[in-house]
Amino acid sequence: MNEREARDDRAVVRHARPEDMARVVELIAEHAAYEKASPPAPGLADRLTRLLFDPARPRLRCLVAALPDGTLAGYATCAPELSTWDGTEYLHMDCLYLTETSRGHGLGLLLMAAIRTEARALGLDEIQWQTPEWNENAIRFYDRLGATSKEKRRYTLGTGE
Template sequence: MIRTATSEDVPAIYAMVRELAEYEKALDEANATEDQLREALFGERPAAYAHVAVSDDDGDVVGFALWFLNFSTWRGVHGVYLEDLYVRPERRGGGYGKALLTELARICVERGYGRLEWSVLDWNAPSIAFYESLGARPQEEWTVYRLTDGALAELGAA
């Protein structure tokens, strides 16, 4: 079952964010707190949204999709940027990942959004194969750039 996350789901989502960061070999970069996540999802001005996959067997939250809106000047409409998609390893293969992406695609279609996009690490072959099996294609002509930490502070202070 897929449903919109609630504030009560934040501890489970936070734990899975940490699991994902560890899997991506970047746990030391995952500095967000549970309170920050709760504020981002359920504060006065939510910056992101989340859906959770819940096991029919025991009612446990076994996966999540955390996303936010972006905007395409070329298409003139919003899109969804999927920040994180994660299903606990012992629950993979049960259709939860596909169900989460299906729900986000449904939201896009229902609301007239033009894109559903995300990034994937180039070494993450199982995820790449999964995404391509759903019809997703890499945007090889684009390179993602990012400013963080010192470089961001330096440019922002200029």
């Protein structure tokens, strides 16, 4: 987005700022609860601040949907990744979340448009993401965008002993 803002009558989608981190962490906690996952570990705001605002090389990007009163109603995070099979980079959208009362008002479309703009600004031709199989509303939303899905499972494995 590079300081260009996507707007509609209700909201502005913009890059997160350091002063947004407390609210972004609240939204992340809501997102985790929505997906029946563990809450974020303490210190998340500090870790995200380092990833987002490292002047040498930000590793993560965060876009927020701000309502006219300035309240942050949602966020999306993304980072460039590599595809071994294609030998290309793509933008991986790790999260997209809107508060329950903010869904169905076009904010998801604004966030996705901003993610697409972010990918183009980085010279990337594709965005990839995943959503839980049970999240039928998200699946319908992504299908309406024209996105295609692949059947895969996501695994995690700690590196400790």
